[in-house]
Amino acid sequence: MDIILSWIQASWKGTQSRLLLEHFGEKMKYCEMWWILRWLQTTDNPIGSYLKNLTESWQLVKDEIISGLWWVFMETVADDEMILWDGMLRQIWQTIQITEKMRDKDRLFKVIHLEIPDEEVIKRIQSRLLCKQCQRSFSILQEPTLKVWWKCPNCWWELYIRPDDADINAVRNRIQNFYKGTTPSLEWLAQQWILIRIDWMQDENKIFNQILSLISK
Numbered sequence: 001m002d003i004i005l006s007w008i009q010a011s012w013k014g015t016q017s018r019l020l021l022e023h024f025g026e027k028m029k030y031c032e033m034w035w036i037l038r039w040l041q042t043t044d045n046p047i048g049s050y051l052k053n054l055t056e057s058w059q060l061v062k063d064e065i066i067s068g069l070w071w072v073f074m075e076t077v078a079d080d081e082m083i084l085w086d087g088m089l090r091q092i093w094q095t096i097q098i099t100e101k102m103r104d105k106d107r108l109f110k111v112i113h114l115e116i117p118d119e120e121v122i123k124r125i126q127s128r129l130l131c132k133q134c135q136r137s138f139s140i141l142q143e144p145t146l147k148v149w150w151k152c153p154n155c156w157w158e159l160y161i162r163p164d165d166a167d168i169n170a171v172r173n174r175i176q177n178f179y180k181g182t183t184p185s186l187e188w189l190a191q192q193w194i195l196i197r198i199d200w201m202q203d204e205n206k207i208f209n210q211i212l213s214l215i216s217k
């Protein structure tokens, strides 16, 4: 069973992915689009500089590009491996394309959407710190001491708050845009019986056990 973990952009990303990867080990292949894009940006060619420009001007990478990279990733996966995709399905056409491609390849999969109230998303986004060097994100809510040192626990570079994370109107706009694209996607996935909605406000271990029991059915 393959898994697409879908969630609105917020700071506590990665917990469920990490737990799943620890549980399944080498049987599970992980696609984290953010790291693939980061890596591509470091290459000295037109694709690298195109992606770098987008990131530096805080623009989203086009969904067509994400889908393209997803196809490439899928080519690397063996029949007996599980896929974990950590990323949202932002557009209905993208969701349909990915679903069809997975079916073409005879892959069984579920989309697990982590549901969370808007106010909680705002709280999480506004407590997020990013590293200037390695680009990892951290949460003051989870690690309050970061606010004292402002240093990345991963590489010791300086941490900062993204300007559009600090701006409440920008954050609200982002949330609205997210639902504009994903609501039709999620409805369509629900009609296909491949959507699982999980309350993201629960304890992380409880969520993890729910995911495990749902995918082993």
Ligand SMILES: [Zn+2]
Binding pocket: 131, 132, 133, 134, 135, 136, 152, 153, 154, 155, 156, 157
């Ligand atoms: Zn860092």
